[in-house]
Amino acid sequence: MVSESAASLHDEVVAFLRRYIIEDNLAEGERIPEKILCEQLGVSRTPLREALKVLASEGLVDLLPNRGARVRSLRPEDIRELFEVLAGLEAHAGRLACQRITDEQIAAVEALHLEMYSAFISRDMTAYFGLNQRIHRMILDAAGNKALELAHQNYASRVQRLRFHANRTKEWDRWSQAMREHELILAALVERDGHRLAEILVEHLMNKCAAAMDVGRMAGKGAGSGM
Amino acid sequence: MVSESAASLHDEVVAFLRRYIIEDNLAEGERIPEKILCEQLGVSRTPLREALKVLASEGLVDLLPNRGARVRSLRPEDIRELFEVLAGLEAHAGRLACQRITDEQIAAVEALHLEMYSAFISRDMTAYFGLNQRIHRMILDAAGNKALELAHQNYASRVQRLRFHANRTKEWDRWSQAMREHELILAALVERDGHRLAEILVEHLMNKCAAAMDVGRMAGKGAGSGM
DNA sequence: TCAACGAAAAATGAATGCAAAACGGAGCCA
DNA sequence: TGGCTCCGTTTTGCATTCATTTTTCGTTGA
Structure with a gap:
C-alpha cells in the first residue's frame, strides 16, 4: 500500500482504486484479477474484495458473479x-x-x-x-x-x-x-x-x-x- | 436468510439489510453487532461485512473504526x-x-x-x-x-x-x-x-x-x- | 484439421482463525 | 458516593483456508 494514513485498510484501498480507475490506469472492460491487485497493494483479498463491492455500488466497476471485476465500460x-x-x-x-x-x-x-x-x-x-x-x-x-x-x-x-x-x-x-x-x-x-x-x-x-x-x-x- | 434468489449471498444481504433499515426496524444510532446480524441472517461475517461497507457508502449506515456499524442518524x-x-x-x-x-x-x-x-x-x-x-x-x-x-x-x-x-x-x-x-x-x-x-x-x-x-x-x- | 471432451490449474465466494482494539465490571481510592 | 485503574471478555479488522466455479489446455476421435 502506498499511503499510510490512520484510516482503515479498506478505506485506503477504496480511495486508491477509485483514483486509479478515474485516472484511467486500467483498461475498460478488462478483467482485474484480485490476486494481482492484492500483490500490488500489499493487502489480502478480504479488504480488496470489500473495496470492489463498494466501487461496484458506486458504478465504477462491474462485478460479474464468479467472473471477477472489471472497469465498467460506458456506452x-x-x-x-x-x-x-x-x-x-x-x-x-x-x-x-x-x-x-x-x-x-x-x-x-x-x-x-x-x-x-x-x-x-x-x-x-x-x-x-x-x-x-x-x-x-x-x-x-x-x-x-x-x-x-x-x-x-x-x-x-x-x-x-x-x-x-x-x-x-x-x-x-x-x-x-x-x-x-x-x-x-x-x-x-x-x-x-x-x-x-x-x-x-x-x-x-x-x-x-x-x-x-x-x-x-x-x-x-x-x-x-x-x- | 429470507430470500433465496440466484444472486450472491452478498447481494442478498445488502438487499435485505437495505430494506430492513429503510423500513425502520433498527433503532437509529444504536450499535449493530455483527455477530447478532450474522446469526439472524444465517451467514458468516465476511458477506455481512461487505454488505455493511456498501450500505455505508450509500449513506444508510455509519461505520466507526473498530466500533461497529449503526444506522446513520439524520439531523x-x-x-x-x-x-x-x-x-x-x-x-x-x-x-x-x-x-x-x-x-x-x-x-x-x-x-x-x-x-x-x-x-x-x-x-x-x-x-x-x-x-x-x-x-x-x-x-x-x-x-x-x-x-x-x-x-x-x-x-x-x-x-x-x-x-x-x-x-x-x-x-x-x-x-x-x-x-x-x-x-x-x-x-x-x-x-x-x-x-x-x-x-x-x-x-x-x-x-x-x-x-x-x-x-x-x-x-x-x-x-x-x-x- | 478441428471440434468436443475432460482433467488440471486458477480464480472466486464464503467460512474460519488470529491479533489488536474496544467494552465492561470488579476493585480501589479519594 | 463517585470516579479511576486494571484485567478478562467481547468485538472488530484482516489474513488465511476451504469449497465451488470458471478457465485453460492437452487429448481424443471424427
Whole structure:
C-alpha cells in the first residue's frame, strides 16, 4: 500500500482504486484479477474484495458473479445518462447557490473567472482546466449542501475517466465556446438569477457531454477536450 | 436468510439489510453487532461485512473504526440536504420528461392522477400513497434515464425511513396542499413545460421535506405525513 | 484439421482463525 | 458516593483456508 494514513485498510484501498480507475490506469472492460491487485497493494483479498463491492455500488466497476471485476465500460447511452444526472445536480446547486451565495464568494468566483480568462488567452490549458474545476467547485460550495457536493463528486468521478482518456487535445472551437458559457455563468451568478444559471449550467454540461461522447467514440484517439 | 434468489449471498444481504433499515426496524444510532446480524441472517461475517461497507457508502449506515456499524442518524440539517438532492434530481427528471414523454404516457399519468384524486376524496390514505409513488416513478421513467432513476431511488431510500417512522397520521392541511401541487404537476406535464414542472417538483419536494423534518423533531410521535 | 471432451490449474465466494482494539465490571481510592 | 485503574471478555479488522466455479489446455476421435 502506498499511503499510510490512520484510516482503515479498506478505506485506503477504496480511495486508491477509485483514483486509479478515474485516472484511467486500467483498461475498460478488462478483467482485474484480485490476486494481482492484492500483490500490488500489499493487502489480502478480504479488504480488496470489500473495496470492489463498494466501487461496484458506486458504478465504477462491474462485478460479474464468479467472473471477477472489471472497469465498467460506458456506452454512449450511459455517458449521456451520467451527464444528465450531473446536469441535474449542478443545475440545482446553481439555483441554491444564487439564494445563498455571499458577496465575498461572488467576488472570489469573479477573481477565479478573470484568472481563467487569462489562462484562456494565453492558451494555458492546464491552468484553465484547474481554474475551471475550482469555479465549479465554488458554486457547489456556495450551494451549502454537503450531500449535494458528494453526489456531484460521485457522478463526476464516473465520467472523469473519459477526460483522462482524452489526451487533452485542444479543440479550439469547443474551448472558446466553453469560455463564452462561463461568461454567462458568472453573469447569472452575479445577478443571482437561479433559473437562468441552472439553464446555462445544464447546457454547459451537456456540451461537455457531447465532447466526452466524442472521446468515447474515438476510444482514446485523442478527440474532444472535456472542458 | 429470507430470500433465496440466484444472486450472491452478498447481494442478498445488502438487499435485505437495505430494506430492513429503510423500513425502520433498527433503532437509529444504536450499535449493530455483527455477530447478532450474522446469526439472524444465517451467514458468516465476511458477506455481512461487505454488505455493511456498501450500505455505508450509500449513506444508510455509519461505520466507526473498530466500533461497529449503526444506522446513520439524520439531523434536520442532513434531512434538508437529502431532500434538496432529491429535488434537484426530480426537477431535472421533470425537465427531461417534458421533452421525451409520449402522449400515451401522459394519458397514463392522467389516469393515475384521477384515481389518486378519488383516493384523496374518499380519504383512502394507503391508496393515495401508492398512487402518488407510481406517478412520481412514471415521471422518472418518462425522463428516459436509468442512471437518474437509480440515483433518485438511492437518495429516496435514505429519507424513506423517516416516513415509515411517522405513523402516517393524516395531516389534512398538508394532504390537500399536496393534492393541489399534484394538479399543477399534471398541468405542467400536459403542457410539456419543463421549467415550470421542475419548479413545482422542487417546491413539492421541499414541502415534503418540511413534513419529514417535523417527523424528525417529534421522533416518531406521529406528526407529519410525508406525502 | 478441428471440434468436443475432460482433467488440471486458477480464480472466486464464503467460512474460519488470529491479533489488536474496544467494552465492561470488579476493585480501589479519594 | 463517585470516579479511576486494571484485567478478562467481547468485538472488530484482516489474513488465511476451504469449497465451488470458471478457465485453460492437452487429448481424443471424427
